[in-house]
Amino acid sequence: MHSSESKANDNKETDKLLYRLRAGDKRAFEDLVSRYEKTVYRLCYRFFYNEQDAMDATQEVFLKVYRAIERFEGRSSLKTWIYRITANTCITLAEKHKKEKDGLLQTIIHWWNDRDQVTPEEEVIEKLQRKINRRMVSNKIAVLPENYRVPVILKDIEGLSIERIAEILKVPQGTVKSRLSRGRRLLHEALQAQMNRSEE
């Protein structure tokens, strides 16, 4: 009862916000940013596991929202629409980063930075614990292929339903399920490999 009431209030707020945006109220967009910036940033951060990339992606997402808000027809909820833009932006930016990192020099820099991420003390702790930890999981999620990364983040971290993820990604529910399973399997294997390495 309580959740349905809050959902109704949330919808009312969103409708008001959309009305103000369509009426050309300049403050309305800033209110929209304030309302969704944390959600968008959180998704971007999970995706990249890097503050600067997450900030750039968040900025890009809201710029796209700003340019497209007039064309928003309300077929899905505003939040779902923003989630969709976030997912697509993250995938596009990740592909762009991948192309930029194709050079040999970039590969060396990336390898060197990765090498620095785990300090000797942390390595010792990891060896002592010999189990998966949050940092490890976040790192491995951030290197999953983009198509699998988004469903894993939305389902296993954000806790969205398969139906909602399908709506966000505009793909059938079966596709979401298979991508999710494949993503989890890849994540599982990557963690297993990491644990085996730390045991050696």
Add this chain to the structure above:
Amino acid sequence: MKKCGRYLDYMELSGDVTCSQWQDELLHARRCPDCAHDMKIRTELLNICSKLEEPEYPLELHGYIMAGIKAGSNGANEVPSLIDSLFDKFLRPVEFSMSLATIVVIAFLLTLEFQPAEINQPRRSYVTTTSEQAEPKQNLVAISELDEVSGKDVQNFLQRLAEYRQHHPEIDHPGPRTSYRPPVRLVSDGQ
């Protein structure tokens, strides 16, 4: 020895599984150490994912987003007004022709040779001679009367010049310049 992957394969199917199928898998996982290990990792993994902490939100996040929107909207989405576009259409040829004219003028000025004007002002010494003071007046008279000089005047002048040469032979045979001493009138002489 090859690791058993039955549990992971089964999880990846993720289709509509019946209760009995699920029970069979759980029974297998209990007996198979590889699958038991996988099941443990998977459970732990999903547990960690669901409890991942929220990231720290940068303080400048809101400002960063709004700055990006401001920059993006100023650049791409700004539509010029009708007056602006008309002014632009008219001013562009004027601007172009002005620039061209300036370049032509500069090019023309560069082709001209620079010739400094000759300054023929007589140098004045600090000591003024009486003859020097008198000469300019005589010259001025002669120049102003040039138009009215007749043949008779010329003959008279030549006759006077010959007489002057006779009285002053040093004109034709000038001595060393150092011996020349002009009559000097000091300022205190008149007092």
